[in-house]
Amino acid sequence: MPDARAENNDGQFTMRISFLPAVLLLWGLALTPGASGQILFQDDFAGRLGPGWSWIREDREAWRMTPQGLEVRIDPGNMWGPANDAHNLLHRPAPPLTNGPIAFSVRVENHPTNQYEQVDLVWYYNDSHMVKLGRELVDGQLSIVMGREAADKTRTIKIIPIAGDAVFLRLTVQGNEIRGHYRLPGSETWREVGQCDLPAPGKTEPQFCLQCYQGPAHSDHWARLTEFRVLGVDRGADR
Numbered sequence: 080m081p082d083a084r085a086e087n088n089d090g091q092f093t094m095r096i097s098f099l100p101a102v103l104l105l106w107g108l109a110l111t112p113g114a115s116g117q118i119l120f121q122d123d124f125a126g127r128l129g130p131g132w133s134w135i136r137e138d139r140e141a142w143r144m145t146p147q148g149l150e151v152r153i154d155p156g157n158m159w160g161p162a163n164d165a166h167n168l169l170h171r172p173a174p175p176l177t178n179g180p181i182a183f184s185v186r187v188e189n190h191p192t193n194q195y196e197q198v199d200l201v202w203y204y205n206d207s208h209m210v211k212l213g214r215e216l217v218d219g220q221l222s223i224v225m226g227r228e229a230a231d232k233t234r235t236i237k238i239i240p241i242a243g244d245a246v247f248l249r250l251t252v253q254g255n256e257i258r259g260h261y262r263l264p265g266s267e268t269w270r271e272v273g274q275c276d277l278p279a280p281g282k283t284e285p286q287f288c289l290q291c292y293q294g295p296a297h298s299d300h301w302a303r304l305t306e307f308r309v310l311g312v313d314r315g316a317d318r
Contacts (some may be wrong), residue, residue, distance in 0.1 A: 119174060119181070120309040124149035128169075135168035135206075142167050148305030153189065153196055153294030161231040163206035165292035170203060173252075173285045173309075180253035180312040183287050186264070188245040189302040191216035193295040197224070198302040200248040202257055203288035207231045208280045211290070212248050212259040212272060214241070223248075225259040229278035237273035251312060252277070252285075 122129035126144055134142075141152040149169075156165035174181060187198045191214075199213030208229055215224045217238055223246065225236040236259070249260045249269060259272035279285070287309070294300045 116182070116313055117311040118308060119311050120307075122307045124305050124307065131171045132169055133171065135170060136164075136166045138166040145303075148186075148303045150301045150303050151198075151289075151291045153191070153198070153291045153298075153300040153302055155294060155296050156292045157195075158199075158206065158209070158211075158290055158292055159195075159226065159228065160233050161207075163231075165290060168203075168288055168290050170286040170288040173202070173287050174311075176252060176254070178311065180251065181309060182249055182251040182312050183309045184247055184249035184307070185289065185304055186245060186247050186306040187214055187302060187304050189214055189291075190244070190300065191221065191294075192300070193293060193298075194218070195293040196295070196300070197291070197293055198304070199288075199290040200250055201288040201290055202250055202252060202277070203286045204278070204280050204283040208278045208283070209288070210250065210257050210259075210275060210278065212250055212261070213290075214246055214248070223261050223272055225272045225275075227275045227278055229280075234275075236275055239270075239272060247306070253312070255279075 126146055128144065141154055143150050151167050154166060158165045185200050189198045193216065195215060195217065197213045197215035199211040201209050201211045203209045210227050212225045215222055217224065220240050221242065223239045223241050227234045227236060243263060245264050247262045251258045255276050256274060257277055258274040260269040261272060262269045289304055291302045
């Protein structure tokens, strides 16, 4: 991604399944009570991908399933701006926001050495419209980075220095607003990164997406992803 120091181009509840709209049933939700709402879908990527996932520009040699989670090789390529040439974008349809706010999260582990090498949790419409929240190397500092892209014009929302081997990333969407949070393993506290409006391009339906890119050429850098969750958030609840 461009140097962020310069201006970029710019309460628990119980639900009977019979009350769920048919579109959510088709979406394949796993209904389990959660601490921050209702768990709509979860995938720990433990040995296999759950149903409903698809790849964009798949390179089958650059991803693998392990008992510890999904591992993706971080190859060269970029999704920040007009290049749009990164491989192995993993995505699935998001449920309609008319059913209420949703939050989705994932645990990521990576060890970047290349400038802007990153692993991102993304609210994705297409290669040119998205909001990302990721763990990224920026000017030698491991950081949490939130950014917005519309028509390939990019804007960095926030960069927060971070340490450690892994982090949980979460995006919460309500109405036309999206907020980013992160928390460290072993902590229950979500720390806010930033917020922005959605870059919705017309009638394009949103997707959940996981993206790994900007790795150095001829390297063997692998990111590990697990504990993917989608929750229905109570309206007005503390996000």
